[in-house]
Amino acid sequence: MGVDAPWLTPTVELLARSDRGVVDGNGRVPWREILGEATDLAAALPRTSHGWVVPAECSVRSLVGLLAVGLAASTPRWVLGDPARWGAGRVFRGLVREAGARSAPPTEVEGPTYATATSGSTGAPRLLFGRPHALPEAVRLYTGGMPEYEEAEVFAACSDLDFAAAFYVVVLPALLLGRDLLLFRPHQWTVAARHLADRPGVCLAAPALGTLAAGAAPAQARYDRTSFVPAGGGLTPDRARRIAAGLPGCRFLTMLGSTETGLLTVRREVDDTGNVGLPLPGKQVWLEDVGHDGVGMLWTRGPDTRFAALGGALRARPDGSVSAGDLARPAPDGTGYLLAGRVDDLIKVDGVTVYPATVAAAVRALPGVTDARVSVDRSGPVDRVTVLVVGEVTEGEIRLACAGLPSPVVPARVLIRASTEAAFDERGKALR
Known part of the structure; x- marks a missing residue:
């Protein structure tokens, strides 16, 4: 696929015949309806200097905008984030906004890009850029390496779309695989529990918010095929017990990754060892600058890594290697890595x-x-x-x-x- 061809083209036929769609408390809007509106919008999108900003709110409106920039005949640059912050032009059809110069990638970057706006741990939003044509390959990496992703009928996220974990490990798989996408807020666990019950699915939420699921499940509902993904870390055995009490039978799929590096490692056990699991199959992960204590910096390479940053340093190399500065040591039993923190901290x-x-x-x-x-x-x-x-x-x-x-x-x-x-x-x- 050429760099100017629409990166969502291979998914159009799948979405056009899918009865799945975006789910909220009011029901389901099928992908085929969202696709129809997005196709119309994509055909009418004018050329702009810096591309478009797609609103990151939990809504069908945001998904229409996301599909539209993925279907535009000549792939535009786009940012998933706050239009008021990153936009500087007109709002087109009430769905997307022209991006401003402040949302452009570094001057040395050429060709189509996308960016997610993240605050990381600093609270100051910044943009991290990738290539849109790598996104389908990233989803293939996830489905090929995790049976939970291949089997899921529903992907759920308790977050806005520009939260990197929500975008990459929930929104993209649901969109590119034509599965249900459930977007909900912390006070809407009853809605989430109803749509996740007795179905294979993946649910992403911060562990602190996942504990709020207690009491949300319908009577007799089971979640033996639901994989709970803790966003941002902090999943302790106590929290896992509290989440499992709210979603009886649920399993845990603990991932180490970041906005810069994409998904690195996966683990299915929850304990106090700090083990973050083995590298995702197909993802290159290694340690560099290992000290006398066995701790080194994690580096990775793969289709879901980002390669440029605006408003923040990014450790990236010409060969596609990226590091977020995560420090780790190999687990003594060979089952993964023990995370030690970040070099900046x-x-x-x-x-x-x-x-x-x-x-x-x-x-x-x-x-x-x-x-x-x-x-x-x-x-x-x-x-x-x-x-x-x-x-x-x-x-x-x-x-x-x-x-x-x-x-x-x-x-x-x-x-x-x-x-x-x-x-x-x-x-x-x-x-x-």
Whole structure:
């Protein structure tokens, strides 16, 4: 397929005959209806200097816009994000907006691109760019490496579409495979539970939000064929039990990945070891710059990696290798990798390197703790550590757990929240 040919063309026939579609509390809008409106919009899209912005809201409107830019005769550049932030021109037919110069890729990048707008852990939105014609290959990578994806009848996400995990591991598979796409909010678990019940499916939500599923399932409903994907990490055994209590029988498909690198590893067990699983079959993953402690930086190469960034550094090489700075060591039993944190978040305590993931694991092990996050403030002359904890625990117990680490950590701040709703936003990011 040429770089100017519509990247969604191979999917048109499948969507045209599919009875599946976008699902919400009001029912299902079939893909064939969305395709019809998108085809009309694509034929009328004028040329623009910087392409189009597709709104990232959880709506059929967003999917019409996404299909339209994927069907346009000469593939345009496009951004999935907030039109008010990334757009600078007119709104076309109330569905897409002309992109502004601030949403263009770096000047050295030529040809069609797409971008997702992500805030990462900083809270400052930035754009990360990929090639749209690689997206079908990314879905083939997922379905070829995970039976759960090949068998799924419904893909569900509790997030806006520009959240990278939602776009890549839920929206794209549903669209390119012609399956049901369920988009819901944290207060709509009853809708999600109804459409996921007794069907093979994949459901992505931050673990903090997945625990809200308790009581949502219809009477006698089972979820033995539902794979729950925890977005953003933080899936502890306690949280897994609470989610499984809300969705009886559900399984877990834990993935390590990022907006930059795409999906790296997959694991189906939930425990306290910090094991993030083996590389996805077909995805190249390796460690570089391994230190004396066995910890190195994860690098990867594959169709779902992004290759350029705007407003933020991206570790990318001409051969397509990408790293988000994740640090890991091989698991002793050969079953995967033990994640140590990110290189940008490493903490120096009296000249000794401390891994944030180790600190979080020590705090999560305390009785009464359901989750913990560690952040580092580098605005002053020394690193200042903040530990955010959800659960019933005292500050003294938290500080004692940190002091008991091989490289003791003295938190500058300890924040305790009684509930996940008070600690994390709808994407599972820690509230500031």
